[in-house]
């Protein structure tokens with residue numbers, strides 16, 4: 188069977204197993220084998236290219252407004268756009284499924300989605316950036332949204348999280364302020380998809396509760412390599428309710444199987460221009476190449492009696508629960524294994540609400556979550572209309588039975604004469620029931636009605652310090668560079684001054700380094716002592732994949748005419764078996780001729796996927812240069828040299844054999860980088876991520892070269 192036929196069969200079986208995909212199938216129109224264009228009212232039309240006119244056949248007269256076919260086409264086009272999301276406008280989604288791994292959660296909840304190991308729950312996830320418009324670039328520095336919809340038989344559960352475990356503000360009433368501050372400035376709508384401007388740093392400089400989250404966004408977390416290599420966090424504190432009616436506080440964690448990896452800033456900047464859809468393509472490519480991304484789903488749990496036993500308030504979304512104090516318990520896993528059929532009806536129209544939970548899962552008094560529970564439903568009304576939950580991507584897979592009626596774009600036809608409760612025919616109508624229903628947890632509350640925040644909400648720097656202390660030295664350096672970049676873009680000098688003063692509350696060295704770079708206030712002594720504590724799970728280094736892998740990594744093979752054909756074939760086969768993808772990059776897009784092979788009469792050719800300028804090194808994870816006489820022309824080609832130097836500067840793995848290694852030596856030209864280019868030497872040398880071997884014997888060297896993880 189061809190691989191395309193196999194994929195088609197796999198899709199069919201996946202759809203029949205997945206209740207949400209089956210449901211979506213009912214809303215899907217397959218236009219591929221259809222003929223006969225029609226209007227929206229279903230009448231066939233003969234011509235979609237010419238407006239009805241008065242004409243003698245030689246000359247055009249006036250176009251006639253009477254042309255209902257042309258009018259319909261233009262009307263439909265004029266109204267194609269809906270308001271983009273007020274935040275998280277740019278996003279990308281995929282379908283998948285979730286499975287509880289064990290019954291570890293049943294101590295805490297009776298929700299079958301988290302406890303029933305025989306169940307496979309369909310999910311849809313939309314990843315996003317926050318600040319940019321729908322057309323902005325994927326690799327900007329920003330928080331990434333991680334919004335999950337679980338289609339369970341008990342109703343939809345939306346877990347609307349981010350790739351960062353804390354938030355900028357503690358109370359939802361501040362949300363419009365932080366978003367106005369980060370979005371383009373109101374007078375000129377500049378800058379797009381950037382926090383590097385006066386207003387963001389002005390606001391956060393005056394709002395110390397943001398300090399912790401600002402450190403996360405300025406760290407490597409703000410520029411992920413891929414959606415597939417991001418952690419996800421529910422951020423807010425939710426609650427779980429078990430069958431004994433006991434309640435626990437909970438935070439949700441999503442941990443990627445591939446580890447947590449980032450771009451370097453120079454790459455991220457360049458990719459914004461070279462390929463603004465980098466993350467979208469990356470997710471599609473992985474799913475379509477049969478490498479569905481996978482995450483472990485974990486919970487941190489705090490018993491009700493321990494709520495006040497921490498030196499931070501566990502309901503404060505600017506604080507995380509250090510894993511040393513509250514370990515993450517893995518309870519499930521999920522994969523994304525199906526791309527969408529059409530972007531707008533699925534990814535654009537999907538709509539999430541934090542208030543949508545299922546029995547066994549509840550809220551807490553986290554004041555950010557309380558406000559979110561109001562805001563999301565409200566925004567969907569303005570974006571999609573009151574009947575947004577009837578849209579195919581949003582509707583639950585279980586029955587929706589109630590007396591809500593009408594509204595714009597209602598798609599339901601209810602066949603009864605009673606749209607209220609109580610009514611005279613209780614028996615045949617949906618009636619409130621306690622069986623399987625969502626029941627609020629009964630908890631006692633008391634206090635004065637007042638506009639305040641709890642006492643522990645007043646402390647803002649301990650965890651920012653904890654985060655900074657926990658970073659590896661290179662992560663700290665990246666954070667200093669990022670803050671320096673951003674504050675340098677604030678042309679009102681008061682802004683970097685205020686911010687660098689605030690930074691001294693987090694760390695003296697950090698404040699000194701940034702202030703020196705941006706003309707800020709250079710401190711003479713720390714504003715407060717550094718407590719020196721660390722938490723291992725706050726560094727990305729903590730999240731390397733359990734088994735090192737190069738699956739789904741993109742490897743560029745640099746060649747020119749007279750390359751060694753056998754080297755290329757061998758490395759491609761090895762990389763394919765490790766599920767990495769290879770791309771041939773040459774001096775032109777088209778056939779590149781190999782040097783003659785032993786015993787061959789015709790020189791083989793390989794078609795280059797791209798010209799050196801057509802794709803840059805930034806779009807790949809590693810480079811390989813085969814042996815062959817092509818090394819001479821590569822060494823004279825400035826673009827080829829730039830490829831290698833740029834990749835080396837971005838700390839990527841670079842491999843080469845024999846004469847290919849001689850080219851690397853010429854391009855990198857640093858005495859400290861040891862490169863073997865002596866074609867008589869069979870040993871592999873690894874130096875600063877450059878892996879070279881002089882003499883290649885099929886099967887051995889190639890394996891050595893590709894075994895290296897580009898991130899190691």
Ligand code: HDD
Nearest residue numbers: 272274275313332333334348349354359362422562563566
């Ligand atoms: Fe929000 C969208 C995540 C606080 C109000 N938010 C939105 C999305 C994500 C988050 C991932 C995109 C959903 C999608 O893909 O459609 N938001 C968060 C997290 C927060 C948070 C992790 C802090 C814990 N948000 C937050 C607050 C408010 C909002 C405090 C308002 C009081 N968020 C919205 C919104 C959006 C939204 C305006 C815009 C589009 C949408 O809801 O559907 O209502």
